[in-house]
Amino acid sequence: MNAKKRATVADVARLADVSMMTVSRAINHSPGVSEETRARILKIAEEVGYRPSQIARGLATRRTTTIGLLVPDVANPFFAQIARGAEDAAFEQGYSLFLINSAEDHRREQAALDALWQQEIDGAILCSARLSLDALRTYINRFPAVVLVNRDLYLQVSNTDTINVDDRQGARLAVEHLLEIGKRKIVYIAGPENSVSSERRLQGYRSALQMHKILAEPNWISHCAPTTDGGRAAALDLLQRMPAIDGIFCFNDLTALGVLQACREAGRSVPDQVAVIGADDIQMASLITPRLTTLRTDPHWIGSRAISLLVQRIHEPDLVPQALVVQPKLILRESA
Amino acid sequence: MNAKKRATVADVARLADVSMMTVSRAINHSPGVSEETRARILKIAEEVGYRPSQIARGLATRRTTTIGLLVPDVANPFFAQIARGAEDAAFEQGYSLFLINSAEDHRREQAALDALWQQEIDGAILCSARLSLDALRTYINRFPAVVLVNRDLYLQVSNTDTINVDDRQGARLAVEHLLEIGKRKIVYIAGPENSVSSERRLQGYRSALQMHKILAEPNWISHCAPTTDGGRAAALDLLQRMPAIDGIFCFNDLTALGVLQACREAGRSVPDQVAVIGADDIQMASLITPRLTTLRTDPHWIGSRAISLLVQRIHEPDLVPQALVVQPKLILRESA
DNA sequence: AATTGTAAGCGCTTACAATT
DNA sequence: AATTGTAAGCGCTTACAATT
Numbered sequence: 001m002n003a004k005k006r007a008t009v010a011d012v013a014r015l016a017d018v019s020m021m022t023v024s025r026a027i028n029h030s031p032g033v034s035e036e037t038r039a040r041i042l043k044i045a046e047e048v049g050y051r052p053s054q055i056a057r058g059l060a061t062r063r064t065t066t067i068g069l070l071v072p073d074v075a076n077p078f079f080a081q082i083a084r085g086a087e088d089a090a091f092e093q094g095y096s097l098f099l100i101n102s103a104e105d106h107r108r109e110q111a112a113l114d115a116l117w118q119q120e121i122d123g124a125i126l127c128s129a130r131l132s133l134d135a136l137r138t139y140i141n142r143f144p145a146v147v148l149v150n151r152d153l154y155l156q157v158s159n160t161d162t163i164n165v166d167d168r169q170g171a172r173l174a175v176e177h178l179l180e181i182g183k184r185k186i187v188y189i190a191g192p193e194n195s196v197s198s199e200r201r202l203q204g205y206r207s208a209l210q211m212h213k214i215l216a217e218p219n220w221i222s223h224c225a226p227t228t229d230g231g232r233a234a235a236l237d238l239l240q241r242m243p244a245i246d247g248i249f250c251f252n253d254l255t256a257l258g259v260l261q262a263c264r265e266a267g268r269s270v271p272d273q274v275a276v277i278g279a280d281d282i283q284m285a286s287l288i289t290p291r292l293t294t295l296r297t298d299p300h301w302i303g304s305r306a307i308s309l310l311v312q313r314i315h316e317p318d319l320v321p322q323a324l325v326v327q328p329k330l331i332l333r334e335s336a
Numbered sequence: 337m338n339a340k341k342r343a344t345v346a347d348v349a350r351l352a353d354v355s356m357m358t359v360s361r362a363i364n365h366s367p368g369v370s371e372e373t374r375a376r377i378l379k380i381a382e383e384v385g386y387r388p389s390q391i392a393r394g395l396a397t398r399r400t401t402t403i404g405l406l407v408p409d410v411a412n413p414f415f416a417q418i419a420r421g422a423e424d425a426a427f428e429q430g431y432s433l434f435l436i437n438s439a440e441d442h443r444r445e446q447a448a449l450d451a452l453w454q455q456e457i458d459g460a461i462l463c464s465a466r467l468s469l470d471a472l473r474t475y476i477n478r479f480p481a482v483v484l485v486n487r488d489l490y491l492q493v494s495n496t497d498t499i500n501v502d503d504r505q506g507a508r509l510a511v512e513h514l515l516e517i518g519k520r521k522i523v524y525i526a527g528p529e530n531s532v533s534s535e536r537r538l539q540g541y542r543s544a545l546q547m548h549k550i551l552a553e554p555n556w557i558s559h560c561a562p563t564t565d566g567g568r569a570a571a572l573d574l575l576q577r578m579p580a581i582d583g584i585f586c587f588n589d590l591t592a593l594g595v596l597q598a599c600r601e602a603g604r605s606v607p608d609q610v611a612v613i614g615a616d617d618i619q620m621a622s623l624i625t626p627r628l629t630t631l632r633t634d635p636h637w638i639g640s641r642a643i644s645l646l647v648q649r650i651h652e653p654d655l656v657p658q659a660l661v662v663q664p665k666l667i668l669r670e671s672a
Numbered sequence: 673a674a675t676t677g678t679a680a681g682c683g684c685t686t687a688c689a690a691t692t
Numbered sequence: 693a694a695t696t697g698t699a700a701g702c703g704c705t706t707a708c709a710a711t712t
Contacts, residue, residue, distance in 0.1 A: 006478075008682095008683055008684085009683065009684065009685095010683075010684095018696075018697085019696065019697045019698080020683090020684080020685090020697090021685080021686095021696075021697065021698085022695085022696060022697075024684070024685065025695095025696090028685090031694095032694080032695065032696080033695070033696080034694080034695060034696090037695080037696085051450065051453060051454050052454060052683085052684075053395075053454065053456055053682090053683055053684070054454045054455050054456065055391055055394045055395050055400060055455070055456045055682090055683080055684090056395055056682070056683030056684040056685090056702095057683080057684055057685075058391045058684090058702090059389075059391050059392055059395050059682090059683080059684070059685095059701095059702045059703065059704085060683080060684045060685040060686080060701080060702055061684080061685065061686090061702085062702075064391060066434075066455070069435075073420065074410060074416050074419050074420050074423070075413070075416045075417050075419075075420040075636075077411070077413065077416070080410050080411045080413070080416040081411050083410050083411075083435065084409065084410050084411040084437060087410070087435055087436065087437050088437065088439070091436070091437075091444070091447075091448060091451075094451075096434050096436075096451055096452070096455055097434065097435050097436075098402075098432050098433065098434060098435075099405075099419065099423055099433050099434075099435040100423065100427075100432075100433075101420060101423050101424065101427075103424070108427070111427075112427060114387065115427075115430075115432055116432070117387060118387050118388060118389065118390045119390050119391070119402070119432055120389055120390065120391050142342075228619065228623070257623055261623070283564065283620075284619075284620045284623065284624075287564070287593055287597070287620065287624055288623055288624060288625075289624075289625040300411075344702095344703055344704085345703065345704065345705095346703075346704095354676075354677090355676065355677045355678080356677090356703090356704080356705090357676075357677065357678085357705080357706095358675085358676060358677075360704070360705065361675095361676090364705090367674095368674080368675065368676080369675070369676080370674080370675060370676090373675080373676085388703085388704075389702090389703055389704070390704095391702090391703080391704090392682090392702070392703030392704040392705090393703080393704055393705075394682090394704090395681095395682045395683065395684085395702090395703080395704070395705090396681080396682055396703080396704045396705040396706080397682085397704080397705065397706085398682075
């Protein structure tokens with residue numbers, strides 16, 4: 001059959017003719033064992049292939065060395081990079097990572113967080129959480145430590161650090177660039193309704209237009225799924241309803257790719273007739289024709305930094321909460 | 337402070353004035369409790385926000401409801417889709433997923449599998465594992481159940497199902513198409529040296545050429561990192577060393593995108609001078625110019641099927657091992 | 673037979689005690 | 693003071709016993 005029984009501290013203790021505590025101290029490199037005893041125990045542990053059970057250890061210590069990572073969708077390259085950065089850093093620090101896709105769905109997000117809670121994770125990284133502020137606060141209180149990515153709590157919570165992209169400023173940069181190259185009828189394809197980043201970009205979009213005395217009419221803003229198909233459908237619709245559109249600022253690069261497709265299908269040249277700007281600078285952005293002008297942030301860095309903030313807080317819960325703000329950079333390419 | 341103490345079975349038992357076992361039976365929907373008692377207990381459990389600790393449950397039952405997923409790199413869209421499919425299915429079945437990137441690195445792969453073992457996962461999905469056959473067998477024996485994706489064991493192991501893409505046949509389809517459109521000097525940009533899929537595609541590549549009495553010379557095969565940059569560098573080198581190349585079959589779409597870039601830089605028209613075929617059909621493949629001809633498999637399906645095989649085997653370890661083979665489909669677009 | 677409870681244990685560690 | 697050990701417990705469940 002499979003799965004021969006694994007060795008336990010008791011087994012090692014018996015073989016080494018010491019108590020379980022001495023084995024425990026030896027394998028944890030705790031003080032209080034003589035060097036000879038420790039060496040002898042480690043040798044025996046090695047021989048029988050002993051590995052401590054994290055689950056038993058977790059029950060005894062109330063620490064599981066696991067971290068939960070919530071993202072809307074790992075198949076979105078932006079979050080895939082965050083996940084990679086987080087896992088790289090977690091692995092280095094000896095933590096295992098639970099991955100969860102919220103699938104842009106409140107109920108699933110909540111159910112998944114419940115599951116993480118039951119797994120008794122040491123901390124959670126929540127990316128673009130769509131939960132209501134109240135629900136979010138409840139969950140945050142359940143976890144020993146939390147890092148929020150692209151979400152704010154408005155008031156500091158003692159166990160929570162945040163990493164936010166300055167979406168307002170990013171949107172301002174993008175829209176100002178569109179204005180500079182002479183565009184005036186600039187619409188915003190805004191992604192999901194309940195996205196915090198989307199809302200913040202909307203503010204930047206509005207403020208840039210206002211500076212130029214342009215009022216963004218309500219029908220200049222169109223929500224859609226944060227995917228290529230979502231962007232394509234939204235753009236097709238807008239271009240038909242308002243043929244005079246000359247600039248499109250997009251929720252992310254995925255939607256921007258859909259927008260480029262729509263422009264091709266609708267026979268609009270990019271950037272001459274319609275200039276397009278995305279956000280995230282995923283790899284595809286520089287490979288597509290026309291190459292996509294976009295806002296760059298470094299998601300791998302965000303993922304890895306989120307882990308280091310979280311691990312710090314797990315070990316020192318009383319550190320003062322940090323709120324990191326990351327400035328996006330406008331990368332000028334061909335589409336605008 | 338944070339983290340108010342969570343309620344335990346003991347708390348609920350005290351409040352309901354029953355024994356812990358009765359609470360356990362009630363919350364697990366086991367038989368042996370009267371309906372009234374169960375209802376009363378569930379109500380109290382709800383009120384105090386009781387959630388069973390998976391870690392305590394895991395220690396008692398030797399089941400953790402966790403699954404490990406190993407991929408070379410989640411940031412690779414192909415594996416990101418597998419991860420998404422796997423997490424979707426795992427969530428539905430009540431399992432939590434540990435994500436691990438091997439980063440194409442033996443030692444990290446091994447260390448990560450050790451970590452999973454210590455977490456006492458109920459099963460593992462190993463994608464494109466790079467471990468030696470011996471090491472792989474050792475790890476497989478440690479886990480209660482395993483699904484291997486894109487890797488073979490050559491002899492059946494009782495706790496292991498496999499899902500393999502028919503890479504040989506895929507490569508044959510691709511190379512035959514290149515031959516049909518008149519290409520003769522067809523090179524293979526083969527990805528990582530230690531990749532099993534790469535080796536299998538090599539066989540298909542050779543056999544298709546042999547059918548046409550063409551001998552692939554050793555320098556027609558070039559290994560590289562499975563990334564856009566890897567593909568670009570390899571293609572640049574090959575095109576310079578052998579200007580007569582008229583067809584390139586690529587390890588995956590990421591490398592194919594790099595190859596397209598290289599062709600542009602080297603001033604070769606695609607597909608007229610050089611035809612290019614990739615593998616995976618990632619989203620980018622249909623968005624790039626020229627649109628990429630490639631081999632399609634459905635990674636989301638693979639991920640989700642891997643979970644269902646695994647969960648089945650966790651519950652019925654004696655099922656006869658399955659070896660699923662997935663046929664890739666050649667998607668003709670512009671690049672070949 | 674249906675319902676409920678008791679005792680022990682899963683594999684570790686914390687807190688304290690005992691020995692040299 | 694340095695080294696080692698004992699007892700109890702983390703929060704559940706399995707196996708069995710007791711009650712109606």
